Amino acid sequence: xxxxxxxxxxxxxxxxxxxxxxxxxxxxxxxxxxxxxxxxxxxxxxxxxxxxxxxxxxxxxxxxxxxxxxxxxxxxxxxxxxxxxxxxxxxxxxxxxxxxxxxxxxxxxxxxxxxxxxxxxxxxxxxxxxxxxxxxxxxxxxxxxxxxxxxxxxxxxxxxxxxxxxxxxxxxxxxxxxxxxxxxxxxxxxxxxxxxxxxxxxxxxxxxxxxxxxxxxxxxxxxxxxxxxxxxxxxxxxxxxxxxxxxxxxxxxxxxxxxxxxxxxxxxxxxxxxxxxxxxxxxxxxxxxxxxxxxxxxxxxxxxxxxxxxxxxxxxxxxxxxxxxxxxxxxxxxxxxxxxxxxxxxxxxxxxxxxxxxxxxxxxxxxxxxxxxxxxxxxxxxxxxxxxxxxxxxxxxxxxxxxxxxxxxxxxx
Numbered sequence: 001x002x003x004x005x006x007x008x009x010x011x012x013x014x015x016x017x018x019x020x021x022x023x024x025x026x027x028x029x030x031x032x033x034x035x036x037x038x039x040x041x042x043x044x045x046x047x048x049x050x051x052x053x054x055x056x057x058x059x060x061x062x063x064x065x066x067x068x069x070x071x072x073x074x075x076x077x078x079x080x081x082x083x084x085x086x087x088x089x090x091x092x093x094x095x096x097x098x099x100x101x102x103x104x105x106x107x108x109x110x111x112x113x114x115x116x117x118x119x120x121x122x123x124x125x126x127x128x129x130x131x132x133x134x135x136x137x138x139x140x141x142x143x144x145x146x147x148x149x150x151x152x153x154x155x156x157x158x159x160x161x162x163x164x165x166x167x168x169x170x171x172x173x174x175x176x177x178x179x180x181x182x183x184x185x186x187x188x189x190x191x192x193x194x195x196x197x198x199x200x201x202x203x204x205x206x207x208x209x210x211x212x213x214x215x216x217x218x219x220x221x222x223x224x225x226x227x228x229x230x231x232x233x234x235x236x237x238x239x240x241x242x243x244x245x246x247x248x249x250x251x252x253x254x255x256x257x258x259x260x261x262x263x264x265x266x267x268x269x270x271x272x273x274x275x276x277x278x279x280x281x282x283x284x285x286x287x288x289x290x291x292x293x294x295x296x297x298x299x300x301x302x303x304x305x306x307x308x309x310x311x312x313x314x315x316x317x318x319x320x321x322x323x324x325x326x327x328x329x330x331x332x333x334x335x336x337x338x339x340x341x342x343x344x345x346x347x348x349x350x351x352x353x354x355x356x357x358x359x360x361x362x363x364x365x366x367x368x369x370x371x372x373x374x375x376x377x378x379x380x381x382x383x384x385x386x387x388x389x390x391x392x393x394x395x396x397x398x399x400x401x402x403x404x405x406x407x408x409x410x411x412x413x
Contacts (some may be wrong), residue, residue, distance in 0.1 A: 011059045043081045050074035068243065069312040071236045075254060075344040076319050078229040082222060089218045091213055099208045104388055106201045110194060117190045124183040136408045152400050240311075241392045248321045249303040249310060252398035255344055264345045268361065271338040272404035274355035293331040293412040294378055296398045297385065303395065306408050316406040317361070317399035324366050324394040330376045331398075331412075340374050346397070347389020350382055359404075364388050364399035 050073050057067045233254040240251045255261055298321040304310070304319040330352055338351035338357065346363035350370060353359045366386025377384055388395045400409040 006064070012145050014125070032091055033088065036091065038083055040081060040084045040088070043077055043084060047074060047077045047081065050077060065243070065311050067306035068236065068239050070230065071309060072254075075229065075232050075236060078225060078232065079256075080260065082225050082229065085218055085222045085225065088213060089222065092215045092218060095206060096211050096215065099204055099211065103201060103204045103208065106197055106204065110197050110201065113190055113194045113197065117187060117194065120183055120187050120190065124180065124187060127180055127183065236387070237392075243311075244392035247303075248301070248389070250319060250321060250391060250395040251304065251309055251311070251313070252315075252397070253392060255390050257344075260389065261345055264340075264342070267340070268351060268401075269404035270337065271351055272353070272357075272359050272401060275335070275359065276357050276403060293400065293409075294329065295358065295403045295413060296329050296331055296360075297326060297396050301324075306410065307406075317363075317397050320335060320396045320398065320407050321383045322394065322396060324384075324386050326385040326394075326396075327381045328362050328365060328379045328385050328396050330378055330382050331400075332378045334359075336370045336372050336374045336376060339368055339370065342389055342393065345389050347391060348383070348386065349389075352376060352382070357403040359401045361397075361399040361401065363399070364391045364395060366394075 021026055050070055053070045054074065057064075057070065063166050072214055078346050100260065167389045189307050233256050237253045240253060244250050261404070299320050300320050301321060304315050309315050309316055328350075329355040332352075332354045334352040334354040337353045338349075338352060338361075341348050346361070348365040349361060349363040350365070351361045362383055364385070364387055365383040366388060367384040368382070369384070370376060385394055385396045391397075398409055400407050400412050
């Protein structure tokens with residue numbers, strides 16, 4: 001009995017934990033969604049402010065660095081909005097998956113309960129039929145009363161024997177009736193349990209449909225935001241080309257596909273990590289002092305510094321404006337660890353490992369003259385400059401990285 005009670009209590013506690021966990025998960029999900037919505041509203045307000053400033057500058061026909069900077073800010077905000085929507089979309093999808101799993105579990109439970117009901121109903125029908133047949137047989141046979149059975153006994157011994165038999169039959173009938181009533185109660189209890197689970201299923205299905213509609217709204221909003229982002233990015237790129245033609249500052253065009261850009265960055269970091277794990281290719285300690293690297297071009301003129309363009313956009317290196325086909329030199333001895341030919345981002349770019357976690361990257365080349373694994377010496381021509389990838393004009397984009405992270409090249413030249 002105690003074991004039975006213990007199992008029952010354990011089962012109840014388990015159910016409470018499951019329900020509590022699910023409720024907590026849904027509450028946490030709701031809080032997360034609320035935070036995302038609040039943040040998205042704030043981002044939208046900032047986008048509207050940026051657009052108001054753009055409208056004002058546009059009315060003044062002032063396509064200047066200020067306009068470009070404001071446009072860049074709006075583009076960054078649009079990307080933040082898309083990221084927010086993507087996070088909300090992921091959260092909604094997770095909630096939908098959780099509800100769908102709960103629906104599947106509830107359907108299984110409904111089937112199990114229905115099978116139990118069918119089994120208990122079959123047992124009840126069988127017992128009930130046996131009991132009814134007994135009653136009908138007693139009625140048809142015209143069974144004598146208990147008193148008549150006892151008075152017709154020939155002696156006391158027979159009377160006691162018959163009395164015991166009558167008591168046994170009476171107890172059997174009573175037990176049968178009790179069992180029938182118990183089975184009826186069990187069936188009714190299971191039917192109530194079934195009804196509760198069906199109601200849960202209907203509620204979960206309603207929540208599922210509601211979340212699916214919200215998810216579709218998020219997908220539609222992402223598509224609209226991406227379309228606006230692409231339009232503004234193209235506008236920004238056209239303006240950068242226009243401003244670049246009026247100056248020596250050649251900028252990287254905006255790429256709206258962050259996944260592609262992240263893949264490029266991941267590949268660069270992976271190449272640096274592999275080189276570091278291999279112990280480095282060149283001896284010595286570079287530290288963070290100046291003068292350990294040579295200039296990558298014959299030109300010492302720098303059109304864009306680290307870490308920002310004049311318009312305020314992030315710039316991970318420094319740019320040397322040179323004509324297409326100019327020599328690009330290795331800033332120090334080392335091993336070529338990455339060579340890529342892209343029509344976006346860095347375009348044709350080379351990465352050299354100099355040991356001790358120090359590496360240099362040369363981007364937007366028109367030609368690459370070295371290959372991965374090749375040993376190069378300081379001052380060796382490794383590429384010819386150009387304007388491949390997201391570039392508004394011919395230049396050498398030069399980066400210095402420590403353990404894969406961009407650092408200020410001026411600390412090393």
